[in-house]
Amino acid sequence: MDTDNLSVVLHAKGDLRLEQRPIPEPGDNEVLLLMHSVGICGSDVHYWQHGRIGDFVLKKPMILGHEAAGRVVKVGSRVTHLKPGDRVAIEPGVPREMDEFFKSGHYNLSPTIFFCATPPDNGNLSRYYTHNANFCYKLPDGVTYEEGALIEPLSVGIHACKRAGVTLGSSVLICGAGPIGLVSLLVAKAMGASQVVISDLSADRLSKAKELGADFVLAVKREDVPQELARRVEGMLGGMPHISIECTGAESSIQTAIYATHSGGVVVLVGLGAEMTTVPLVNAAVREVDIRGVFRYCNTWPMAIAMLASKRINVKPLVTHRFPLEQAVQAFETTRQGLGVKVMLKCDRNDQNP
Known part of the structure; x- marks a missing residue:
């Protein structure tokens, strides 16, 4: 032995x-x-x-x-x-x-x-x-x-997209093109999202996102104003996204996700940042934008294995x-x-x- x-x-x-x-x-x-x-x-x-x-x-x-x-x-x-x-x-x-x-x-x-x-x-x-x-x-x-x-990081993307209700024809904003943002992109497209825009500070990560199937990439800077970024997302998609998946945990990025999301839509918070975060809660409330949390995943491994085996996700x-x-x-x-x-x-x- x-x-x-x-x-x-x-x-x-x-x-x-x-x-x-x-x-x-x-x-x-x-x-x-x-x-x-x-x-x-x-x-x-x-x-x-x-x-x-x-x-x-x-x-x-x-x-x-x-x-x-x-x-x-x-x-x-x-x-x-x-x-x-x-x-x-x-x-x-x-x-x-x-x-x-x-x-x-x-x-x-x-x-x-x-x-x-x-x-x-x-x-x-x-x-x-x-x-x-x-x-x-x-x-x-x-x-x-x-x-x-x-499958472990992929499961985070699966759980996030399920919590968000991604389905055929969904338009999606993903904030952050790190590993979790990228797997969320792969899963959103596999679940039927028609258009996905992904944002990041890094040009290299945005290039990888484009390679993996992002319809639009949004280069952001730390000093960008969230409301302005939301308007840029709307311009790219031709309308506000139904769903935003926030993968950075950064306060300004969470604000962007809320401002960008279509009234009646969903924001899913995947990234973990500061315990106390200032967000435009009233903006979300009066537009009936649901804010949902994600903690790891559950019941995702069989689905992930099936998606990998069928080559639906690479x-x-x-x-x-x-x-x-x-x-x-x-x-x-x-x-x-x-x-x-x-x-x-x-x-x-x-x-x-x-």
Whole structure:
């Protein structure tokens, strides 16, 4: 049996280390996975740089990583739907109890949920990792490990578009062309949006958005006035968008989304910014613009796998950098500097392919 379980461990703010951890044994309802591809998320970098996200504070060393896919190498005694050799995508949020949120299908809102790489729970950026088998989803032959890992950010886009009610003929504004804005773009188009305009500060990110199917791109500057940006969006689309999906968390961007959205439309807040934010609430209220929140996702992995297997969605262009696990610190630095879109770490020494 292999004894190498190299893991990426955050010890404290700014203190990221590569170290060996024991290879865990799977519990009765768990599987042991040889990890293959793990994407670096902005939240991983935020914990590294700040030691916390909101109320989630790092108090002890934590393994990072939650965008992941791997291969089953051992199954627990009660696991019947998976076997060694199966390739799986991992849903990182696992409810710990059958509470009211679990029963109503909103298990992502359970206050006691386990979630990879959210203090105090360890993530899966390691050579070997155990996870609840019910939250490991078998990948079809035509879906790669990297696509499996990208189901996690893709799920944010799916959940956001479902919350927004994107449907045939919808016109959509997406604020922010980072990884979450880009997957929201892919999902909105797949769900039937007729026109999508996406905004960002970065010309490179807008170029990637155009490549992925955006109908219009809007270059913004930090000093731009939200009402003016809203008028520019209306001019591009020939009318105000039915739906705005805000992926930055920036106050001015949330204001733009509200001003831009058609009366009777929906604004979905995906990006997390300051706890207290000034927004034109009365403007939204008198125009019956619904403002809806998004917290991660739920019940999205089967849909995502079906969309990837049918080639309705292509997430492959999102991966711009790849590093072996041994170069994790360099990979994190690449992400921190905002280079590329998605940085992928390759955890299997014998298989560095996508």
